[in-house]
Structures are given as structure tokens and as C-alpha cells.
Amino acid sequence: MLFFKTREKVQYDITIFQTPKYGELKGYRQVYRVTIEGINHKDAIKNVFRMFNVNDLIPKDYQARYLNTGDILLFDEGRKGQTYYKLCVGGWQKVNRVILR
Numbered sequence: 001m002l003f004f005k006t007r008e009k010v011q012y013d014i015t016i017f018q019t020p021k022y023g024e025l026k027g028y029r030q031v032y033r034v035t036i037e038g039i040n041h042k043d044a045i046k047n048v049f050r051m052f053n054v055n056d057l058i059p060k061d062y063q064a065r066y067l068n069t070g071d072i073l074l075f076d077e078g079r080k081g082q083t084y085y086k087l088c089v090g091g092w093q094k095v096n097r098v099i100l101r
Helices: 041-051
Strands: 010-018 029-038 072-076 082-088 091-095
Touching: 010 041, 029 041, 041 072, 041 082
Parallel strands: none
Antiparallel strands: 010 029, 010 072, 072 082, 082 091
């Protein structure tokens, strides 16, 4: 018999950054911070995207727009470091950093 080890879900501290107007390239601001469960970053990103793009799942205190091209997610894993992902036309891409102005 083969036994497959299922990976446990991890709690990720995720911050969403958006520009004031859709399509801008500068001026990212923190719009929301949330804790999301996921097996890995890819799974957590899928959960975040669903939560903030399905009207019935959006938290009541969320005041920003739907997640869209150009938006950035920050995964803050404490001592493990920080990882940024930007939503591009082809999907989520890892980026080095976000410039806040």
C-alpha cells in the first residue's frame, strides 16, 4: 500500500497593495491585511484572489476595488522573510519589492 502525506495548511499574513487608480504604475498603498490558509504560496494566492473577486466572499470592512492586473500581494513570513507577487497579464509573478510613494 502507498500512503501519501498530505501537506498541512499554513497561515499566511498577506497584505494587499493597490494604486489609487486602476492602471497606475506608481503610488502603491496598503489597502488590506488578512490571514489566509494555504498549502503553499500558490494555494494562498488562489484563495486570496477568490476571496477578493467574489462579491459574497469580500470582507465587510474591505473598502478597495477587486483584485486586478497590477495589484501586489505581500507574504510576510516573519523570520522566513517577505515575498511579493504582482498580478500580471499572464498570472501572478514574483517581484523583488514594491515601491510605495
